[in-house]
Amino acid sequence: MATSDLLKPPMCIAVVLIALFAAGCSTDGTAVSGEDTSAASAVSVEPNLVLGQPDGAYSVGYGSVRPPTLSLSSLCANTIGNIVWESWGAPTARGTGTACRSASDSRVPTTLVASDVGMCGGVRGYRSLSVTLQGEAPEVRSVC
Structure with missing residues (x-):
């Protein structure tokens, strides 16, 4: 051939x-x-998602990526510190930290779950945060 x-x-x-x-x-x-x-x-991963947006002059961590501390005010009872995020950027982010109790100033292990990704304050971020203090029911907060 x-x-x-x-x-x-x-x-x-x-x-x-x-x-x-x-x-x-x-x-x-x-x-x-x-x-x-x-x-x-x-599953889409967006590593630059922020957690909600600041709510006042004394709020800490809101509006930032993977915040190590969250606080709505400078009061102990409104503060969660030592946060370690096991995941971030997916539709749900999970982390653990310690919450401060004002009456005894003791630290309580706390679980955080951020969700509801969308526009928040002009940037993409998590708009909902579930906070579960050890031994208590989850409290879901709108953070946007």
Whole structure:
């Protein structure tokens, strides 16, 4: 068989299809790969999301990314410190810290869950915060 016979239409189409498959493209132009394209792997991560927005001159941490301390005022009872965020940027962020109790000035382990991503004060951020002090029911707060 001569080389010119290899380039006739049926053989040429077969060669092009094999080359497209080997290059990772489908016949409709979309990528073909072995990667998982399920919804679970398509979760959007936005590392620069802020937590709500400040609510007054004495609020601390609100309006910032991964705040280590949150406070609505300078009072102990409104402060959660030593926050470590296990996750941030996904639709839900989770962290732990210690809340201050004003009566005894004791520290209480606290769980934080930020959610409801959307526009807040002109930037994208978490608009809801669930605060659970050890031994108590969760308190959900709008932080935007």
